[in-house]
Structures are given as C-alpha cells and as structure tokens.
Amino acid sequence: MNEHKTKRSILASIVPNFKSLARKGPSGWMVIFGLSIVLALVMMTALGPFVAPNDPNRTNSALITLPPSPQFPMGTNHLGQDMLSRILVGGSLMLQVSALSVLICFAVGVPLGLFSSYVGGIPDRLVSLVVDAVYAFPGLVIAIAVAAMLGPGAINMALSISVVYIPSYFRIIRSQVLTIKELSYVEAAKAIGAKWYTILSRYIFPNVIPSIVVVMTVNFADAILTAAGLTFLGLGVTYDIPDWGWDLTNGKQYIASGSWWIIMFPGLMIILLALGFTLVGEGLSEMLNPKLQK
C-alpha cells in the first residue's frame, strides 16, 4: 500500500497539492518553497503596473543615483528612475521569455527525442550527432550567436535560449527511451499487436514524463539566467521596457562609485526566481526518482 501512496503523491506533485507534498518530507518542502517563490514573483509582476508608486520609465535628472530612502525604498538609478517601480514591473519580460523558451524546447525536444531514439539506426545517429555538436558549445555562446543573428525582442530571445536547451531535452529523453523500449512491457505491447504510435504514446512517453518534468523546471531556472545574460549583454530588449537584466547591465557601471542598490535589487530578483525553479526541479527529481525513495 505504501507504493500506492507514492504513486498518488507523484501525481500530486505534477498537479500541486500542498498537503500531500508536505508529507513527502524535505523534498516536498523544497517543491512547496520553490513554488511559493515563483508564484509570488509571478503575482508581483502581474500586479506590478497597478501598484508601482512611480512610472518605471520616467527619468528625473534631479534624482539620479539616490540611495534607498523612505521616498525611494530601493533608491534610483543613473537616470533618476525609481528602482522599486522597475523591480515590480521588470520581471514580465524575463518570465515571458523563459516560459516561451520552455514551451519551444518542449515542443521540439520531446518529439525529436522520442522519434529519434525509437526509430534508432542511422537517423538516430545523425540527429544525435547534430544535437551533440550543439551541446558541445557553452550555452551562453550559442545563445549570444543566435540572438545576435535574430536581433532583439522577446520571441527572438526565447528562440535563442531554446537552441541551447533543446539538446538537454533530447539527450535525457533519448537515454530514457533507449532503456524503456527494451523493457518487456514494450515487447509485450508489440506481441499484442499494438501500433507503433500506440507504443510510443501510451507505453514509452508516459514513462518518460517524470524526467521531462524535472528537465523542464531546471530548464526554466537556466532560461532565466540566460535571458538575464542576454539582456545584460545588450542582446535582449530596448531600454524602454523595464527589465531586471537591463537594470543589471547598467547598474554594473555604478558599483565602483558605491551605488550598490542599482545592481543589487534586480540581481536579487533574478537569483530568487532562478532559486524558486531550481528548488522545484530538485525537489521533483528527488521525489520522482524511485531510486532515491525510501
């Protein structure tokens, strides 16, 4: 019966159910904590435009680089913009870009991995070769190259991040499918005359889902950091959209003069968001990996 419970809580971790998550012990709390951070940041960003005390884009030459004070709790930047307002609003691009890139990765990487490894043989070799070639580059370098080619913009950023992460999906799924397709129940499915797409969709894919969920959350956290990196390097968006990554880029010039608040608060937000997703990912991977279960 214990096994039965495990099954339930695996389902519950995919459709969050805090009560049963908490019963899972430390890994359950990791997921709860991570999800809370992410949800809080998403809510903050969604409500940001309504609660921001100032227009995040309004510059004021009289108020440049002011340290945190009751009027500006997070200070102002070199253009005299209110950092608190920019923090409240600036997450939307990052969230959109990472969500979009995770979607693209999922839509491309999962089918590619499933088909390639199920078909096997020369097609699989070719696809693996190409994917491994991409995988061999440092992620940010490829993202920069693709982003420079495509130009700025949220969708282009998402695309360039996807190029980096599709290989991770492909490789994880491929390795899983290679194991699963040799298992007896897949052979049994063939022996009862199941069609190839039935075998792929009902026998192999559902057994890969746990690993996909984990890659997705880790991918989310990484995408945020890469997105921040891209905007940090000026390959993201233009200055009129408030963005944590952009603030980070500009803030770095003012550290030397002691204006730590310009770079600290956006940096903290990015770390927090990445931490949230990493916690969810690590917690889920511990929970979904039967070998790590008691």
Added chain:
Amino acid sequence: MALLEVNSLSIDYRTSRGVIHAVEDISFSMGKNDMLGLAGESGSGKSTLGLSLLRLVPYPGVIADGQIMIGGRNILSLSEEEMRRLRGKDVAYIFQDPMTSLNPVKRIGAHFVELITNHEPSTKKVHAIERAKKILDSLGIQSERLNDYPHQFSGGMRQRIMIGLAIALNPILVVADEPTTALDVIVQAKILDLLESLQKSYGLAVILISHDLSIILERCSSIVVMYAGHMVEYASSKELYRSPLHPYTQGLLKSIPNIELEDQKLSSIPGSPPDMLTLPKGCRFRTRCSRAGEKCQSKAPALIEVGNKHFVRCHEYVEEGVRNE
C-alpha cells in the same frame, strides 16, 4: 490438419562478429488442444523460436529459411500490417518476467481495453471492461482490481493477468515463454494449473517454453528438446520419459531429483553449451558427450525418425530404432 506447422525453420542472428545460427532446421507440428514443450538450456534458441512464431525475433535476428504455418497460413509471407493484426489475436505470447511485462503507468483495465479495442475497433470501452472483468474472475482475481496499477499486484497475480491478456481474444495458439521462471514453486504450480485448465477449456494450442524438463514432462503431450540451436530430440512426453535416446536428454532426465529413490545421486552434464560463433565440428553436443566417437567429430548427425514419431539427432541410432554399434 495441424494448427501449427513449423517446417525446416532456421533463424540467424547477423552480428558484427559473424552469423549465429540460433535456430537451425527445426520442424514440428501441433494440433488444437495440444500442449507442446520446448526444453533446453539458456541460449539454445527456445525463446528465439518462440518469438519467431509472432515474427518478433529481435534485431539483428532474421528468419533465414523455412515455413511457419499457423491455421493454414504461412505467416512469413504476411505483410507487416497483417502480422500486427495476428499478434495478440490469433497468437498470444506470455513473457517470462511478469514484473516488467505490464506498463507501470497504466491500470490493468486499460491494458485489457487497449488490447480488445486494438483488435476490435467497434467494441465500446464499457463492453471491453465487462469482458475484462469476466476474464479476471475466471483467473481468481477480484474484478474491482481492474482499477489498480501493476505494481499493486504480486508476481503471481501479474502473471495471471498476463495470461488473462493472452487469452482475452480467444487465440488459437499461446506461446508461454518460461511463464513461471520468475515465480516461486507454489505459485509456479498454480500458474501451470491455470494454464492447463484454460488450455483444456478453450481448446488452445499451447507452447510451453522452459529450461525445466520436469515441468514440461508433467504438463505437455509432446516435447522438443533443443541444444545449441538444434532439435536433438522430439517425441511424445511418455515416450521421451520412458526411453530417452539422445545423450543430452538422458543427462537432463538424470538431473531431475526423484522422490521415490532414497539414495540417489543427482548427475549433471559436464561442461557448458558451446559458443554459438565457434561451434564444434560435427555433432554440437560431442564436447560434453561421454559417448562421443570418431564419427561425431567429423560429421553432424541428421535428425532421424526411430519409429513411433520419435525423432533424434545422434549417430548412435539409425532409422527404426536399430542400434548402430
């Protein structure tokens, strides 16, 4: 007419190190209501032969030669789609390991529904469930348990479910590939009883593959003994038990403990099966045979009938059971 007829079947594994003749020149036949045993050591080609009846010999295996007639049709000339329709419906396969033969993320009911609707697309899901319930009942499993996942069942129950899946569509032939190897002795007997009673009540033809000659002797009407891809002896169970001819079969029989003999020494066959890539010249068994002579080294014996539908592949015998010496 025989329900299953295998004529001079040969199966090769074309590996990078060379061609392995996993099954060579095997012929046997069986009728409705028959239970045929396939005995032999690991690697003797039993499972390859079993899988070939569904044309599911794993890569790089190919059916090199011969004929497999099931219900009068040569399945080797069927298209892949016709073959797919035959699998599970006309010929069913029961795998060795019940622990991994069910999809862990699907409920038992879903396994039945998928099997039934796959072969009978017009059957509604509710009807499929009804049929599944009846089958589970006949297997001694509560029908409410259709909603459970495979991991909630014990090994013996899972094997019963596998058997239920195998007979769900009233096949004409069931291949049971070591169905009890992964189970303990008590469950083993129950599973075999179940298989036998189903075989009788449905009039199935069952091929029982096992390395355990005692199981086969007890349950099957006729026996094929395999060694290194060759059929070394083929006879009815009674005949084989009473007068085993091939030294290998004799060795196997001597290694079965007998409850009636008080002071019995169990003998074993020395050595191990040959490497299939570098088979000995002449008779394949001669390296382990205590009676091997000069002829055995130079010439491979042919399969001969020594009377009473008793076939053997050994130089010691000539047709119609006269000793050669």
